Amino acid sequence: MRPVFVLVAALLPVVHGALLLGIPSEQLAAGNTSVPSSFSKSAAPVSTFTSSANSSISNAPPTSPAVGMATVPRKRAAIPACLKTVELSCLNLAANCIDSVNAGNVNTLWSIKSCVAAATCYGVGDLITSVECQTGFVVTNSAQAALPSSIYNGIVMGCTSCAITQQNYIDFYYGQLTAVNSANFPSSIDVVKAFWSAITTWAATGSTVPYMNFNDWLHFSSFPVTTTTTTTPVTTFTQITWNPNPAPTSGAVSETFVTSTITVIIAIPTATTSVVVGGISITLAPGGTPINNPLPPGITIPGATTPTWNPNIIPPTSVPSVTFTAPPSFTTIVAVPTASNSPPKNITGPPGDKNSDGDNWWLLVFPGVIDGLLPADIGIPGGVKPTAAPPPDWTGVWTDPDPTSTSTHNSASASSSASSSSSSCPQPTAAYSLSDDDENSDWEDLGSDPDRRRSNIMTNVARAGGRSMAFTDCEINKANGNLVTNPITVDLKAGTYYTIGTKAAGGIGIALNPIVVNDRPVGNGGGTVAQEHVFEIGYIGQFFKSIKNQGVSCAWIVNNVYDQDGWDGRKWALSLLQEIDQVPNMVWVDKAMNQAKSNVVNQNKATAADPPQMANIKKISDFTTTSSVNLIQDIEYFIRNLAAVGTYFGHTAAIFQATALRVQNCLAQITPNTPDVNLPVAFNVWLRTLIQTYPLGCTSRATNSFNYYHNRMTTVANQLNNGVVPQCFPLFPVAINPTTFTWQNLVPPPPNLPTCNIPGTEGILQLGVNPNGAAEKGVDTYRVMGAGHADFYGLGIGTDFMAGSHFVAGSLAQYPSCGNGAVVVDLTGPGTPAGLPDVLFSPQCNGQTGKQTVPFSFVLNGQTLSCTLIVTVAGKNSPVEIICAGSAAVAVTCANFFLSNRYPTGHLLTGPMMFIPS
Structure with a gap:
């Protein structure tokens, strides 16, 4: 017998091959006006599969781009x-x-x-x-x-x-x-x-x-x-102790004021204006700087540039030593360095003491001034506390941020003491200029890097065109001119900036702080802050390299992914690229953090003999020349960022996981020509194996770089400076404590897909056994398909789930005794009537892999169906109805209703439905 599927009610058949398939006409009629006539699965589907991670603003460009505020005539995206x-x-x-x-x-x-x-x-x-x-x-x-x-x-x-x-x-x-x-x-x-x-x-x-x-x-x-207000407070609100006139960053088009309960956003003013925040009126100069009074306590401006003030006590002048005290019993007397080239004296406060930078040490330098910040409880008998001078361009009434300062000590002497302190140790330059490790200079061979930074970072101007993705192992790369390129240029504007602070601040801190900004931050100077993809584009090339190394051919990868059209007409490779190249997958980071992350992601510089930045560390040659001192300061800043990269992975874990899930779900939509590999399962296993190496990879690289730096500094000191390393380099004398993270938080849940008969497998269906004991087998060849689902596959005829055909369900609730029953039929994909839910395919593998003859079930809305099949007319080439429900009893009752009322010469089949692979 050659079974042919028919319709339960008035027939509207769709013919392909040897099977005649259909669905109740009343069901079709009910769906006639549900969606626009021009809207179909092949164009822009209301997909039955929606990624749980897909919860952000689309990165697709609007057809009518944004234009800024009245006084800012440039385009800008939605905040x-x-x-x-x-x-x-x-x-x-x-x-x-x-x-x-x-x-x-x-x-x-x-x-x-x-x-x-x-x-x-x-x-x-x-x-x-x-x-x-x-x-x-x-x-x-x-x-x-x-x-x-x-x-x-x-x-x-x-x-x-x-x-x-x-x-x-x-x-x-x-x-x-x-x-x-x-x-x-x-x-x-x-x-x-x-x-x-x-x-x-x-x-x-x-x-x-x-x-x-x-x-x-x-x-x-x-x-x-x-x-101008929203009710949700910015989660990164922190109290700023002294913040008299923070200036908005250069190029900002809006300014945000935050309290613990409210957020107010305004356009950057072009004239003197006022803004009310939490009932307090603040006067702003053109450009957005608060004037006339310090910014009130409890209000902050995220991302703004804030002036600093060093409240250190100035030691008595012309004394041979300085006494430092702290309650209850701490006292230390330190001799003042005797000459301008004398090394600074390092002083450590009582255990547990901290200054505002989180450190408990400071330096005493010639001729008796302090470099660094004292902890708040440290006193100097006979010393004077400077009066804070107004920041540059301050107008109006000035309020001393520390009224306990010595009023007789004017701002000029405070400025003088600061310059004396700065002259004792070379001050770091604002810009961070450490070059990349050679192998991390760019991912151009794997696709363009997150900020395309090698060509545009010094100008902060995005390169024309979108980012690209490559697979060098299969000759899809820049050299061959066939990179997969995103036609959309995606750039981060407002977002989160992860930073340990500026290089010039020095110190040994590795605390990574998230700051909400409206545009690219200033960081360590122009071009030193990059927009970074949390989940990297280059991971795609790494993944396909891994399955190629397991025996999957380049031809299979190219034909089924890079050159294969997806559900919406894009190549699958472009779909993967665009799942990654999205604003929700971007953050701002300092260049040093970008470099530090590259070592971990690229899996390089992993040994003590060849640590990150080894080539630059080896260039340290002295402690006095400007170039060498700046190099040392850059290296200390990089090592601190490297020590904080574990925290970075921890902070951005949710972003990483959400993007990885989008990629995994995209791979789950692909139906390859042959079942060489189960792409979403292989991706999750590969990613899980990779990411679990990152925690140790972070900590070991930071330790190795610090040790290599420490040894190099010691070598130079022994050669040139009687074994003494100047105390101008705070990281040198401390023990680095790199951060780590919980790697499982980065990896999406693994797909729970059947292990046998994976997408690309072809076979025929055995629909059951007739009363004569013979198996009823179809003659059409069906293909197991990726359906974009984490637990089940699709089944149909054609190239993939959205072309050709796949099974759908029509409700039978209108028929007596059918309850939640449904008729399961195979309909052409792009022509499927609107509103008919997809029916998925679940082979019962029982731990088996590969091609297996096994029973299977249909699944509707996550529920495994019980199905009863009707041979509607005795004899060969008889049409077959598939009647399914949530329970076997309903399916049988419903099938018997149709058998007795519509198909008196038919009969029910027994036994399970079987998938028989070719």
Whole structure:
């Protein structure tokens, strides 16, 4: 017998090969108006699979890029802090809307299609609030110009006298998602219908909404509750003890004020203005610097440049020694160095004592001044405490940040003492200029590095075009000119900056601090801060190298990934690249942290004999020349960053895991030509094996670099300086304590996919056994497919899950005795009727791998189905119905109903369904 699938009710067959497949006509009719006619799985699907990590603003470029505030005519992207948390497709529309707003159209929002669409899901008032937050303008709903007739006519398909129907609105909503290149579509058509229902409820005009009522809804349905503020505090709020006039960073277009309970964002002012933060009015100069008074306690400006003041006591002058005291009984007397070239004296405070930098040591240098910061409880009998001088360009009343200072000691003498201190030890340059290890200079052979920093970092201008991804082992690389390149340039603006502080601050601290910034931070000078991918693009090349080393051919990798079209028409390789090259996968880091991370990620410089920065450490030649001293200071800063790289991995673990999960899910969508490797499973195993080496890799590299540096400094001291290393280099005399992290937090959960008959496996179906004891086998060859699922596969005929065909389910709830039953049929993918859920495939492997003849089950919405098959007509070439339900009893009852009412000459099959691989 050659079974042929049929329809339970009135037939609408879809024929391919030898199988006739279908679904109830009433089910088809129910889905006719669920999605726009131009919207199909082959174009921009409402996917049945949605990554849990895909929860950020789309990185796809808006069709109408953003323009800045009235006084800043340059383009800028939506500030994440200005957006509220909503359904992702709606968030994409809102982001595109505020990207598109400038001084010229701030009161004509409804002339921007994405703004109209966003208002319907985001809320009119909330959208206005987000626009105010983005631009700094004060606007209202009622101030908006009327909805242009051209946009309304587009919604109603040119019927100017018609009211908007639900289907008009659905078409418009999905059309705008396509227009803005949204990466996210609604998880269900019901989501969009709910947006429309809220509008019709307000308009009270029935199931349709005429122009006047829709225009009224845009102007009067809701209002912004406030301007410029959001209710969520910045999580990195810290109290700043003395912060009189922090200056916004160069190039910033907005300024953020934070308290423990509120955040206020304004445009950078171009004239003297005031801003109210938590009930306190702050006067700002043009450019955003607070004036007339210090910034009130409890308010901070994240990312701003803050002046510093050294409150050290100035020791008595012309004395041979200085006495340091602290309660209850600490006293130490230190001789003053006698000449300008005398080495500084290192003094350590009582155990547990700390200064504001977290250290408990300081230096006494010629002619008796202090270098470094004293702990707060250290006193110097006979010393004087300097009065703080106003920072540069301060205007208005000056308030001493430390009223206990010695008022008779003027700011000039304080400045003099500071210059004396700085002359005793060479002061570090602001810029960090340590070159990369040669093998870390760029990942160009693996694709472009996160910041494309070798060509643009000194100018802070992004290289034209997007980033690329390569696989040198299979000749996909820069040299051959066939890199996989992202057509979209993705750049981080507002984001988190992870830093241990500037090089010039010195010290031995390795505490890594997250700081919220609005644009590229200044760091150690122009070009010393890079935007960094947390999960690197180069990992893709590393992964495919690993499976190639296990025997998978380059031809298989190229044909099935790099050259294979994906579900949406992109190559799978480009899909993988774009899952990584996203703003949510980016942070700002100092160049030294970028270098430190590269050693761990590239798995190089792993031995004590060849540690990170060995070549530069070997260049240390003396302790007096400017070039050598700056080199030493750069090396100490790098080693401190290397010691903090474990903390970096820990802080960014959630970002890393979310991006890795997107990549894993993308690999789970691929259906290869042959089942050489299970891509998502192999990826998770490879990543897990790699990342568990990172904690030790971080700590051992930092220890090795520090030891190599310490030995080099000792060697130079023995050769040139009587074995003495000057106390100008604080890291040298301490023991480094590198940080580590929990590696499991970086790796996504492994896919729980069946181990046999993996995607790419082909075979036929045995549908059961007939009353004569003969097996009923189909003649069509089916392919196991990647369905983008962590637990199950797809099954169908064609190249992959979204082309050709795969199984779907039609509800049988309308039939007596069928309850939650469903008919399972195989339908052509791009032509599948809307609203029919996918049915997945679960072979019962029982620990077996490879191609195996095994029973299988169908799975619907995560539930394994029990199925009963009907041979509808006795004899060969009989059509077959697959009746399934959540329980065997319902499936049998439902099947018997159809057997007795529709197929009196048919019979039920017994035994399990079997997959028989070719």
